Amino acid sequence: MSKTPPGFDHIDLKLIAALIALIEERSTTKAARRLHLAQSTLSGTLARLRDIFDDELLVRQGRDLVPTLRAEELLLALRPHYEGLAAALGEVRAFNPETDARVFRFGCTDAFALAALPKLTETLRSKAPSCDLSIRIGDYRTLPEMLSSGEVSTVAGYLREDPTATAKTRVLRNAPWVVVRNAASPPLAGLDDFCARPQALVTPIGDLSGFVDDQLRSIGRERRIVLGLSSFSLILAALPGTDLITTVPDFAAYGLARHAAFEIEPCPVAVPPVTNALAWSATTHRDPAEAWFRAAVADAFEAGKSP
Incomplete structure (x- = not known):
């Protein structure tokens, strides 16, 4: 006798979320991490899904789990409906930060x-004491993937473009560029002095040219980059006690200056400000807990964007 086709009496929203994560991640370990579940729990869920749909869904090939044709069909059919349903249901889930427990997973530059972490940590500790925060550091290349894969629910920083077609975004600040130098170094004496000084550049992809260099070339000038750094935090190790200078968005400079004896000066090159934005998954748009967290992130960044 054939099985009854799966329906709402067999499957719920959590099972659909697990099915989508398993098919997209092709790994129970990665899918469990994405859903914040134990791997053993998700292995049991996969067994239940196989029974419901009367299909293997994922078959082992070497180290990988490869979706069956039925799994691919289910993903195409279920994913858009799941996102809309999850967003709608989020509207009815209340959140009390004083008492509720929640893990917020956040990606940022x-x-x-x-700029934001000191105030954000303070807010969670004082206003949401049972909530935890997990932060993933990324850049404009990796943050969109973190968001679309579900590793994080919110991202912030310089994102270059909209992270995903379904993501919601909010511009937080168009930040001007400033020069940071060791406090013992002499102040800048104009554009010629700026171009002559040895400089460090934060460069996620490893090149030694950036926004400032684009503007310098447009006026027939150039500067000497002697050090490329993969992150802004490395400036704390590279600049103290040296004659190096670096050019960064103003909020990053203020964050750095809280940890080292740095001086901050206006950039002598007319560089367009860099847009920093907050972006979040459409599936969490109506979730009151996530909405509260996004507001906390925006407030923390506002508090940290100035000296």
């Missing part, structure tokens, strides 16, 4: 963390 390290420049954003330098």
Whole structure:
């Protein structure tokens, strides 16, 4: 006798979320991490899904789990409906930060963390004492993938473009560029002095050219980059006690200056400000807990964007 086709009496929203994560991640370990579950729990869920749909769904090939044709069909059919349903249901889930327990998973640039993390940590400790925060540091290349994969529910920083087609975004600040130098170094004496000084550049992809260099070339000038750094936090190790200078968004400079004897000066090059934004998954848009967290992130960044 054939099985009854799966329906709402067989499957719930959590099972759909697990199915989507398993098919997209092709790994019970990665899917469990994405859903914040134990791997053993998700292995049991996969067994239940196989029974419901009367299909293997994922078959082992070497170290990988490869989706069956039925699994691929289910993903195409269920994913858009799941996102809309999850967003709608989020509207009815109340959140009390004083008593509720929640893990917020947040991705941001390290420049954003330098500015916002002190206040954000204080807010969670004082206003949401049972909530925990997990931060993943990334850049404009990796943060969109973290968001679309579900590793994090919110990202912030310089994102270059909208992270995903379904993501919600909010611009937080168009930040001007400033020069940071060791406090013992002499102040800048104009553009010629700026171009002559040895400089460090934060460069996620390892090149030694950035926004400032684009503007310098437009006026027939250049500067000497002697050190490329993969993150803003490395400036704390590279600049103290040296004659190096670096050019960074103003909020990053203020965050750095809280940890080292740095001086901050206006950039002598007319560089367009860099846009920093907050972005979040459409599936969490109506979730009161996530909405509260996004507001806390925005407030923390506002508090940390100035000296």
